[in-house]
Amino acid sequence: MLLSAKTLQDHVALAEIELCGELMIAASTTDGERLSADRIDEVLKVSPGTEPPSGPTPGA
Secondary structure: OOOOHHHHHHHHHHHHHHHHHHHHHHHHOOOOOOOOHHHHHHHHOOOOOOOOOOOOOOOO
């Protein structure tokens, strides 16, 4: 199945919105003033030193 550029952008946008929502939920339940880098990594399901996927730069 081929995805159009718009469909692909929609999927990326929805994934980003979901991640932002997860961060907001985590931030609203934290005792401190800010989320630690470790907690952010946990919420985003990444590990320290993980390289972001290579690909086109957004907006390019």
